[in-house]
C-alpha cells in the first residue's frame with residue numbers, strides 16, 4: 256500500500272520535471288528565435304545582396320547609355336560625329352593583365368563614382384564588372400585564370416583597376432591579397448562614418464530590406480546604446496580596417512586616401528591627386544565632367560555620352576539628434592586613430 260502511495264508521488268515528481276524541462280526548452284527556442292529576429296533587424300548584409308545592387312547598377316548604366324543614345328538621335332543640329340557611341344575593339348597590342356590597383360572601400364562614400372570617373376583616363380582600364388571581389392569570395396571558388404578572365408584589355412604600362420568596397424571590412428582579405436600581390440596600390444575613399452552609415456541605412460530602406468528607424472537599426476534595444484558588433488556600425492571603424500592591411504604587409508605609401516566629401520563637390524581635383532599617386536599623366540579635366548542640377552551630383556561625359564551614377568539618393572539627412580550624438584561619441588576615438596594613422600584630418604562630427 257505504502258508502495259502504491261509512493262509511486263504516484265514519484266510519478267508526479269517526474270511529470271513536474273518533464274514540464275519544467277519542456278518550459279526551459281520552449282524558452283530557449285523562443286530566445287533563439289528572438290535572437291534570429293534581432294540579427295535580421297541588424298541585417299548583416301549578405302555578399303549576394305551587395306552584388307545584386309551592383310548588377311542593378313550595371314543595368315542602369317546600360318539603360319542610361321541607351322537613353323542617351325535616343326536623346327541624341329533627336330538632337331538634329333548637333334554634330335553627330337561627336338555623339339555616336341562606338342565601343343572600340345580591343346587593340347591587338349592589348350591583352351588582359353591582372354589588376355595592379357584596387358579600390359578597397361568605403362561603401363557609400365563614392366566608390367562606384369570613383370571607379371567610373373577614373374575610367375576617363377585612358378591609362379586606366381577598369382573591369383567590366385563593377386565589383387570583381389576576387390579576394391573576397393572568388394579566391395577560394397575560382398582560380399587565377401578566372402580572375403584574369405575578369406580583367407579588361409590593357410597594355411603592360413596601364414593601370415588595371417579592380418574595385419570591391421567589401422574588401423575593407425574583411426578580416427581575411429588583407430592577408431590573402433598581400434600574399435597574392437604585395438605590390439598592389441590601394442585606393443580608399445572615405446567620408447564621415449555617420450554619413451556613410453546613414454547612406455547605407457537609406458539604401459537598405461529604399462531597397463525594402465529593412466523597415467525600421469535608424470535608432471532601431473543600430474541601437475541595442477535593451478541598453479539603447481550603439482551596437483558595437485553591428486556589421487554596418489563596425490564598417491565605419493576605419494582605423495581598425497586600415498590597420499589590417501598594414502599588418503598584412505602593405506606600406507602606408509601604397510595607400511591613397513581620397514576625401515569623399517571633396518570628391519562629391521570637386522571630383523576633378525581629387526582625381527588629379529589619384530593620377531599623381533599612380534604616376535600617370537593627368538588626363539582627367541573639367542571638360543570631362545559636368546554638374547547635374549537635378550541629381551545634385553557630378554556626372555561624366557564619355558564617348559559623347561552623359562553618364563550619371565544611377566543611385567544618387569543623396570542629401571537625405573537624419574534628424575534623430577540623440578542617435579546621431581551616440582554615433583558621434585562611438586566613432587570619436589576611431590576617427591582620431593584614423594587621422595593619426597594617415598596623417599590627415601577630416602572635419603567629421
Ligand SMILES: Nc1ncnc2c1ncn2[C@@H]1O[C@H](COP(=O)(O)OS(=O)(=O)O)[C@@H](OP(=O)(O)O)[C@H]1O
Nearest residue numbers: 362363364365366367368454519552553564568569
Ligand atoms: N557624382 C556622384 N554621383 C552619385 N553619388 C556620388 C557622386 N559623388 C559622390 N557620390 C556619393 O557616392 C555615394 C554612394 O557611394 P558608393 O558608390 O560607394 O555606394 S555603394 O557602396 O556602391 O552603395 C552617394 O551616397 P548617397 O548620397 O547616399 O547616394 C554619394 O554621396
